Amino acid sequence: MKKTVFVLLTALLAGSAFALNKGETELENNGWFRYTAGTTNFDFANLTRSDFLLERGYIRLSHQWTTDLFSKMTVDVLSSSAYSDGASIRLKEAYVDYNLPLKETKFTAGLQKNYFSLIYSWDYTNLEKSLGDKEGVLASADYGLSLNGYLPKGLGEWQVGAYNGEGYKRAYAANGLVNIDPQYIANLRLTPFAGVQLGSSVLLNKSDRSAFKNSTTNYYKARSQQVALPDTASISRFGLAPMAKLAFGPVSLLGEYIDFAYTRQYHYYASDTLGAVTDSTKLASEKKYHQSGLSIVPVVSLLKKKLELVGRYDMWNVKAEGADKSMALDSAKSHTLIGAGFNWHFARREKGKPGCELQLMWEREQAVNKAAKPKDQIMAQFRFEWTGLILPQ
Secondary structure, eight states: OHHHHHHHHHHHHHTOOOOOOTTOEEEEEEEEEEEEEEEETTOTTSOSEEEEEEEEEEEEEEEEOSSSEEEEEEEEEEEOTTSTTSEEEEEEEEEEEEEOSSTTEEEEEEEEEOOSTTTTTOOOSSSSOOHHHHTTSSOSEEEEEEEEEEOGGGOEEEEEEEEOSSOTTOOOOTTSOSOSSOEEEEEEEEEEETTEEEEEEEEEEEEEOOOOTTTSSOEEETTTTEEEOTTOEEEEEEEEEEEEEEEETTEEEEEEEEEEEEEEEEEEEEBOTTSOBSOOSOEEEEEEEEEEEEEEEEEEEETTTTEEEEEEEEEEEEEEEOTTSOEEEOTTTOEEEEEEEEEEEEEEOGGGOEEEEEEEEEEEEEESSTTSOOEEEEEEEEEEEEEEEEOOO
């Protein structure tokens, strides 16, 4: 016991992680203590938001069973107003890796990363979420199976996977609103030479049975005289996300483009003007949606990587099918975002990973509808992360 405690404390003080050997266990904690101030049109005399909270509180346990078998579990303890205690806990990772006989290839089963766009490799140098995560294309993790591998001579990496398609916050539900058709993802990233990375991801989902806000319970629409059913689905979901990263000396530029399309399918019964069902035949109507955008994040590292200057530009367009079947731009939901800030590293872990740092970021989101005032947000965050090793006895 004394030996275990000694090794763990040594790891905490050193602020470094270990390449695990057979029988070893790694404990890791990631904490993000954040202040957020929000306002309209930079009017900070009239704040729309001002709060401190624990944005992330990851507790990770990793164990190396054998040379070829590895497992990890991560829970997130964070601030939440959904419960009277002001905190919430959720499962973020729970998976097993098994190295296959094929060189540099492994099989992963469980709650794991979604290998689509930049979402799985996003390191929060910019403390906002990646574009696909922020705009709700998909969650950062999901339940499923995947194959993961590296290309020869360090040329790149690849992943293919089948997932629930609902994200890490949703599992089986008796009401049938969790996806019964798997979501398939394939990803490829190439590093043709040092400092350059190119890649692309593709997402396919035949049907996503998420409970949308307008379909969790039966409801009545007076104009169309319909009683809607709670089995609304998105069908024919397709996403494509090419990316590129350039890194030379202290300067890096990260970018991605996302193209995402799906069809919303509504089921309903015909009704009279009072909302009473007049025909028990289940009817269906469909409406197409298309979303696309890009994100560019430049970073400049200074003072031996203690200081990082960070910028961001996002553009996101949302279109919906109209009565005439044309795709009309939703000017209220479509927007641009600009941001700038810095990170100051008090201490780093191994391989330059954050140990303890201060992050400050300003963002402005402007709807395409110019009548809407821009929304400003300032975020200040202390990010503290450590790793400890527990040796077998």
